[in-house]
Amino acid sequence: VSRTSDRSRAVRPRIADVAREAGVSKASVSFAFNQPGRLRPETATRIRGVAEAMGYRPHPVARTHKQQRTMMLGVLTPQELPVVFRNPWFGHLAEGISAVAGAGGYGLAFVSPLGGSLAIATGRAMVDGMVCVGLSHDHPEVEYLRATGIPMVLVDSDHFPAFSSVEVDDEGGARAATEHLLALGHRDVVVVAIQGPTARARAEGSPGGTVTLRRLSGYRAGFAAAGIELGDDHVLSGAASVEGGLSCMRRAWAAGLRPTAALCMADAMAIGALAAARELNLHVPRDLSIVGFDDIDVSRYTEPPLTTVHQPIRRKGEEAARLLLSSLSPEGSPAVEHRQFETRLVVRSSSGPARPNGQEVTRA
Amino acid sequence: VSRTSDRSRAVRPRIADVAREAGVSKASVSFAFNQPGRLRPETATRIRGVAEAMGYRPHPVARTHKQQRTMMLGVLTPQELPVVFRNPWFGHLAEGISAVAGAGGYGLAFVSPLGGSLAIATGRAMVDGMVCVGLSHDHPEVEYLRATGIPMVLVDSDHFPAFSSVEVDDEGGARAATEHLLALGHRDVVVVAIQGPTARARAEGSPGGTVTLRRLSGYRAGFAAAGIELGDDHVLSGAASVEGGLSCMRRAWAAGLRPTAALCMADAMAIGALAAARELNLHVPRDLSIVGFDDIDVSRYTEPPLTTVHQPIRRKGEEAARLLLSSLSPEGSPAVEHRQFETRLVVRSSSGPARPNGQEVTRA
DNA sequence: GTGAAAGCGCTAACAG
DNA sequence: CTGTTAGCGCTTTCAC
Secondary structure, eight states: OOSSOTTOOOOOOOHHHHHHHHTSOHHHHHHHHHOGGGSOHHHHHHHHHHHHHHTOOOOHHHHHHHHTOOOEEEEEOSSOHHHHHTSHHHHHHHHHHHHHHHHTTOEEEEEOOBTTBHHHHHHHOOOSEEEEESOOTTOTTHHHHHHTOOOEEEESSOOOTTSEEEEEOHHHHHHHHHHHHHHTTOOSEEEEEEBOSSHHHHHHTOBOSHHHHHHHHHHHHHHHHTTOOOOGGGEEEEOSSHHHHHHHHHHHHHTTOOOSEEEESSHHHHHHHHHHHHHTTOOTTTTOEEEEEEOOGGGGGBSSOOEEEEOOHHHHHHHHHHHHHHHHSSSSOOOOOEEEEOOEEEOOSSOOOOOSTTOOOOOO | OOSSOTTOOOOOOOHHHHHHHHTSOHHHHHHHHHOGGGSOHHHHHHHHHHHHHHTOOOOHHHHHHHHTOOOEEEEEOSSOHHHHHTSHHHHHHHHHHHHHHHHTTOEEEEEOOBTTBHHHHHHHOOOSEEEEESOOTTOTTHHHHHHTOOOEEEESSOOOTTSEEEEEOHHHHHHHHHHHHHHTTOOSEEEEEEBOSSHHHHHHTOBOSHHHHHHHHHHHHHHHHTTOOOOGGGEEEEOSSHHHHHHHHHHHHHTTOOOSEEEESSHHHHHHHHHHHHHTTOOTTTTOEEEEEEOOGGGGGBSSOOEEEEOOHHHHHHHHHHHHHHHHSSSSOOOOOEEEEOOEEEOOSSOOOOOSTTOOOOOO
């Protein structure tokens, strides 16, 4: 067998090549890299010199294979990566996760459905542990994931007895948002919900996912306390992105709805709602109040600045990674912990008094 | 040696265990998973049943080791991950990369300095190829990277003869932005630059990085054509984030600068500049014009909507991944290609006529 | 201080 | 159709 590939890519020298060239054993070469103290200094230096000259580099997979740990953390999302990255919320979460992962010497790999299957993707994932984002019990492959034995920490997911979790008080936050609107006199409100990642939810265009359901129930509770019922036709679902929010609002108007306010489950969607309002020639908040959820960085700089439910996104990421690392380290606590952060309503300028009852907006 | 770890974590069954249990050879088990066609259907089914019952799953690292390909793409950034994720621009790029990587069956791993060293991180990276973002020739470890032999595609980086690249016309875009401001009568303008990732640049607080330099030269060229020189004291550097832009503007004002406009190298920074204006009680664009760069999704929804230089961020990501995949596949073209996309100025409302010459803003 | 050798767990060429 | 076997490239214990 020729040592040169047909693509004529340079052949990577192996540890044996270096050993031969340096006139030592493979073990010595390994020591030169991993435990230089065990070699006579001059030997170590010489070996490394030879290795460098040959362009030798320990093969990361072989090394990992032997070591039985990858020093990688996985970030698992039931949605495809492009849709995940489209939501700035995820960037903030990744900030938090990567900060503590990096500090602990861990790298990050993103695990999302491969060929439509999370199971396949998970099976391929070379990670020591996973942060799972938005995993619900009704996910078709959740049992598989649970059974893999991979240490996991759940963020914004259903609870599983075996795993630690990090979340926020979604219901409370949603309820606070509703009460805010109610206090401003709003009675006709649409909910812009995050669509579930499951095929079923997508097919039905229905909301889904743990967080979605919790927030929905918070909204409902708020309305119920005021004796108002939130009709199913007033709940629109879409992707958690600007585009998704925009499309929900368009659908609402197309369906003849003329609400005075919109409760959005993600700031990205709320920004989309802002765009929709602009399209419809609606002034925010005079003609339409918009309340978001998340309080991502840009929300305070939108036009108008967004009233929204704040949650500590980065801290959630940090905490999740911390929990995971601690369950990974031999000295760390293997105890499962459930951490819930508070939410709080941040009132800015996208919400205001409802326009007088029944008075439809005049298109300019 | 006990087969049970002290952390009492369930022992993962190996292929040999399944083979023994099913009364077949390891090869048959492997075939049952990878080439079921080579087994009698009933045998294959039985084996998979046994495997399932035992909770067997092929070890991803071992599998990868044997296969000699990881089916993973790396995304390399000279900056630490948290700072990278702080810039929405990167989210858009990741959208593009992940879309084509996922379609090609590849996963994504993020590679950023580990213990301060890109070399260490790269050495550990189990990837088939890398998309390098913002790599400049003057990076201390760039030679190491080049020498690894890992297939790479460069985004927004200096050119390297061996690698394909994807970029935009930074200089042209920057120049267009400058000319726009000049046409509006601005003569006293500060530049809010992206700080280089190198320790040196950080220490000096100086701008750095390929893209930064290109845009800076575009700005300079624009001013020069009008006979104006951009003083070094008018160039502030910071992280490519809202926070970074805010801090640059604070520093500018603290230094006694009272420009009528700011040219920001990233929309995230421009949003920070918007925040600074608010702090300083400056109306945008009446007292201060702000021009960004990137045209990220939210830029059209800020208060006021951002005048900025548009670049096709997602397409850059897609193109980079496509180039990389094609160089990875046996049939793909190994040719190095350099792809440059156009930029174009998008005028929105954050820029306007300069306030009359010499007339300082009155703080409200 | 240095080297020999035994794996890590899997895949696939080759025999049977 | 099924099993034997030879690695993939490295690390690390154990002996010298």
